[in-house]
Amino acid sequence: MASAQDIRTILARHGTLGSTIDRLSDDADLFDNGLDSFGAVQVMMDLEDHFEVEFPEHLLNRDVFSTIRSLQDLVASQVLRKAA
16 A cells, blocks of 8 residues: 555655655645646656556546645555455
8 A cells, every 4th residue: 555655755756845745744735835737747657657556537636636645545546446
């Protein structure tokens, strides 16, 4: 499963959140803290590669990518779906 630290490590690789990512709570809005749409796409692709999953198009929205916790939930649901 994806830990909050796994998500933070991936987020830190992709730009504007790098210097603040360790100080954000799991429920802090990533877009309010510097993540932009280009960064979100990069994070999505990195998460898919790292966890060997593919996110369905209907889940690719700002709400799902807004917090570390929501990203954890997304990855966990797709890992479980893949394992089933």
